[in-house]
Amino acid sequence: MCRTMVFTFSRKISVNFQLVLRLAQGIAFLVALAVVTVGVVLTDLSVTDIFASVLALIPTGWGILSIACAWKPIIKRIGMWKSIRSLARLYDAGMGMLIFLPVAFCSWFPFLSTFQTRMMFNQAFSRGLEISLILAGNHPNSDL
CATH class of the missing domain: 4.10.860 (DNA Excision Repair, Uvrb; Chain A)
Incomplete structure (x- = not known):
């Protein structure tokens, strides 16, 4: 029974064809890059x-x-x-x-970590969270 596998190779076969596989990957990458380049140059894209x-x-x-x-x-x-x-x-x-x-x-x-810390411990930000009401299980908007 002869089956064609497109992406699957056994390790034993891929060792023998390592250079061919790398060459095929490189050519596929260059073709994709050429298609994108031609698409940008020849069209209004x-x-x-x-x-x-x-x-x-x-x-x-x-x-x-x-x-x-x-x-x-x-x-x-x-x-x-x-x-x-x-x-x-x-x-x-x-x-x-x-x-x-x-x-x-x-x-x-490192400045993103500093920014995150300052934002989390900012009083205005912390007041908006109302963590104590969430943890206590109170429903402040239940009468709406």
Whole structure:
């Protein structure tokens, strides 16, 4: 039985084809970069339009993976379930980096920690929280 796996390679095979895989990844990156460059140069698209398009593809990728999960028996019968799982892991890693990279970047700056401490212990901010009422279980707005 001959199956074509798009994203899944065994470790033994990938060791033999490490150079080929890296070359394919590099070519794919350069092609994607060339497509974006040509899209900006030859059309009226700006860099913000390209960024908005990439942001629009995020829920599209999630939707495609959700549909693939819903069609799991069919995908397994075709023999592409391992590829879909690998793609989902790649998507999850990418989204994790997209979400947590700004948090990690901001954590390097010491003035953000100082700003957070000053804001949390500011009297005007603390009065607005009314933590004691929340902890006590009082409902000050129950008569509204």
